[in-house]
Amino acid sequence: MNNNIVNGNIIRIDVGDNVDKFSRNNRISAITKVLLDNPNKVINLNYFTEMLNAAKSTISEDLVMIKQSFSALDMGSVETVAGASGGVKYVVGVSEEQSRRFAGELCETISDRSRIMPGNFIYMTDIMYSPEVIHKAGAILASRFIDVEVDYVVTVETKGIPLAYEVAKSLGVQLVIVRRESKVTEGPTVTINYVSGSSGRIQNMSLAKRLLKKNSKCIFIDDFMKAGGTALGILDLLKEFESELIGIGVLIDNVDTSKKLVTDYISIIDYYGIHEDGSVQFSPSKFYK
Amino acid sequence: MNNNIVNGNIIRIDVGDNVDKFSRNNRISAITKVLLDNPNKVINLNYFTEMLNAAKSTISEDLVMIKQSFSALDMGSVETVAGASGGVKYVVGVSEEQSRRFAGELCETISDRSRIMPGNFIYMTDIMYSPEVIHKAGAILASRFIDVEVDYVVTVETKGIPLAYEVAKSLGVQLVIVRRESKVTEGPTVTINYVSGSSGRIQNMSLAKRLLKKNSKCIFIDDFMKAGGTALGILDLLKEFESELIGIGVLIDNVDTSKKLVTDYISIIDYYGIHEDGSVQFSPSKFYK
Structure with missing residues (x-):
């Protein structure tokens, strides 16, 4: 120039x-x-x-x-x-109508019976790695948090990382990825134990101290929520950083769960489990009703 | 409408x-x-x-x-x-001048001595999780592969995922994330062992069979390359899928490595190790010279 x-x-x-x-x-x-x-x-x-x-x-x-x-x-x-x-x-801004249409189309895609895995898991990894889907899903979640002040978007490895990245990018803030174990290349880390809400197993999560400043406001983004044990773990981990969890957003909420450990979150799609006729039951999130 | x-x-x-x-x-x-x-x-x-x-x-x-x-x-x-x-x-297209300027600015940021970790690792996690940096780096790498036909962008968890996601998005193709261990929610997986080029340790990588179609052309994107053992592992893994590795791109190439196991790859920044005066030595990749 x-x-x-x-x-x-x-x-x-x-x-x-x-x-x-x-x-x-x-x-x-x-x-x-x-x-x-x-x-x-x-x-x-x-x-x-x-x-x-x-x-x-x-x-x-x-x-x-x-x-x-x-x-x-x-x-x-x-x-x-x-x-x-x-x-x-x-x-970024996605209207409710656009969001609902996106959710409806995605429900159709993932309701395919060939996605049922042994143990009645639904195969959704390809969806979580599709830039076309994740770009839109990220914009939808970000537009729900656009009016609050967010310092970091936090996720836990691995499948939710692309989605959390898109949300962080749309909000113009840094992404933070919590690891399952601490790494030598990241300096001092804080590790906590938490109980997975659905399996009851004790698991680890680690975060490098350098990655997150004290007194920060964070939102947690993940691909899938069952009981919400991971979200509670993040809440505990953030307390160690004297930081606050001010919002939770997931692509898919398993509403076929007896007891949720967290109540304040948003989702794009609700999962109702596998019907007795063998069909997979998804619908756009209750937030669109 | x-x-x-x-x-x-x-x-x-x-x-x-x-x-x-x-x-x-x-x-x-x-x-x-x-x-x-x-x-x-x-x-x-x-x-x-x-x-x-x-x-x-x-x-x-x-x-x-x-x-x-x-x-x-x-x-x-x-x-x-x-x-x-x-x-x-x-x-997507990034001119050589724009790429070189980006590389130069990034070198300045990461040459800070406070980034030296015990064991002489350089702390770069924050860079890999910065949407501002990764969006540009992804566009630069994608523009180098824009003229070849690519079916998938492959990466291995965890730090390179945002970068690989950006490259996949820019190329308009699906992202594939190789895991360190197989997961129950992904159906049958193929697991291989590979030898880390720098540490000599044997490690695992796993990929769900559903995630990658046979006879595909793939590029491998990662945050950092040392000897290139991970890239060789990916090559072997893709063979199990009867698929081809047609390109490799990394953000940072550690050129201070005695022997590279792969020769055909591109990078944005070269890392020359820590100088005896204690300074961290980065420069824009040899591709810009």
């Missing part, structure tokens, strides 16, 4: 008509990409004036257009943040 | 001037978002005509503008795919 930065001020250099001049249409496409690449991050308007060699007033007009179309087409929103460190940010 | 779908044909319903009519600027912003949400996936133009209530010729003109700005600003490309199942797709 043909700009020089002197003492922090951007000085425009006249570049003539054919160099680095973009039409409004070009600019709108470029600004949209930058916003989408940086969800929930405030981008200063100087970034766009420099990148596109355009005046601030021009960029502001471009942004009005982008705001309009995001709002009209239910694609999330573009918000202006005032003040010295202000600018604009893209805020 | 005010369209009815009858026998698979979309019938436009006249909606008047004020309903569902979007300006070119609005449409360009919306089309850009849909393209970016679906990297390397062909989207039929009917999708846009229906969503935006516009004629195909109008959408085609919009796409010309979007192609222009992506190309002018080095933001990847928008390509037209001809034929009955044709349409347009967004193709």
